[in-house]
């Protein structure tokens with residue numbers, strides 16, 4: 001570890017690891033700074049969350065967290081157009097870190113056209129300007145971050161907003177308990193730890209194409225965050241899958257008679273939840289047993305007393321693993337040139 005820590009400024013010049021280390025405190029900061037927001041009372045029969053990429057993952061997490069208790073449907077839309085059910089009974093929250101993401105802006109306009117009452121969360125950009133012109137409240141995110149590192153801000157901002165809307169009952173003590181657990185975990189998993197299991201997993205995964213499975217409530221969303229962080233920080237191909245669904249299709253893809261050739265670089269990370277229902281835990285165990293003969297399988301069990309703790313602790317662990325992967329592969333975790341290149345090419349096609 002020491003050799004990476006001493007080379008930290010060259011391996012990670014924009015300090016992505018520092019942003020992951022700050023994740024626990026950012027959760028609390030985001031929660032506290034959103035306490036003063038005045039969220040309009042908008043009765044909703046449906047909650048629609050709009051966003052893309054690093055801005056949408058906070059929305060996914062919110063949906064996964066609220067699903068067991070919310071009494072209205074919650075939909076996350078990552079597209080130019082919103083579903084046809086959207087109407088005046090829908091409250092729509094558009095989230096874009098930059099405020100300039102074309103799909104989110106288009107979906108926001110579509111939702112407004114269909115009569116949805118809107119809210120926005122952004123650092124600025126066109127979304128903030130359009131919200132101001134529409135008389136729609138736009139709540140701020142902390143500026144100066146790569147969007148994927150703004151997850152604590154987007155998620156806890158959304159939690160405050162849904163509490164203001166009456167969709168969730170505020171749980172200040174639960175957020176403070178979560179903060180303490182995240183801090184304690186960050187000390188065990190971060191670069192100051194003598195024996196970080198996150199670094200050990202990164203060392204095991206560094207030459208592979210990881211497939212991250214999420215088995216249990218909320219864990220498919222966490223698996224998706226792991227995949228995206230592994231794509232963006234160490235610039236690695238990765239995939240994710242959800243149990244039980246993967247047992248009904250993906251499973252067959254691992255039955256090739258030529259496993260050595262077909263699965264040469266694959267490795268599975270199985271995220272499990274001790275609180276998941278027994279059927280799902282059985283599926284995770286049996287699936288891992290099946291795959292083990294064909295590729296390396298690493299099982300990671302969620303920690304935490306509540307669904308919120310289990311999801312966020314596992315996300316923090318995955319964030320550490322992804323930055324360690326960048327370090328061990330000697331790739332700067334922060335720039336995502338391929339995403340910027342694509343956005344530039346599309347802007348040129350629009351004549352901008």
Ligand code: F6R
Pocket residue numbers: 052053054055056095096097098099100101104146147148149232336339
């Ligand atoms: C992640 C990242 C992207 C953006 C996405 C949408 O670090 O850069 O996934 O989050 O392209 O952009 P924003 O978040 O500005 O709406």
